[in-house]
Amino acid sequence: MATLHILSHSPFSDSRLSSCLRLLGSADALLLTGDATYALQPGSAHLQALELMPASIALFALDEDLHARALSGPARLQALDYPGFVDICTRFAKVNSWL
Numbered sequence: 001m002a003t004l005h006i007l008s009h010s011p012f013s014d015s016r017l018s019s020c021l022r023l024l025g026s027a028d029a030l031l032l033t034g035d036a037t038y039a040l041q042p043g044s045a046h047l048q049a050l051e052l053m054p055a056s057i058a059l060f061a062l063d064e065d066l067h068a069r070a071l072s073g074p075a076r077l078q079a080l081d082y083p084g085f086v087d088i089c090t091r092f093a094k095v096n097s098w099l
Contacts, residue, residue: 002027004092010035011046016098021049029058037065040073060088
């Protein structure tokens with residue numbers, strides 16, 4: 001069963017991102033929101049880990065959060081607006097927020 005994993009906490013403050021990456025299945029997806037978008041900082045170990053994810057795992061981020069932090073991401077990153085956020089949540093059998 002495919003799961004959308006949603007992260008909102010900075011990867012520099014705890015280990016949620018690394019824990020999440022270990023649990024991702026091949027049909028899962030990862031959505032970065034809020035401070036979790038700091039994982040996309042150029043040259044960071046977090047960005048390198050995201051780039052090493054299998055191609056079958058989709059990577060999303062909220063566009064508003066990217067702009068607020070002046071970040072972009074790798075070519076595989078799909079930026080979503082809020083309607084896109086709602087839409088992507090409906091495409092997966094499960095949604096897991098890493099609180």
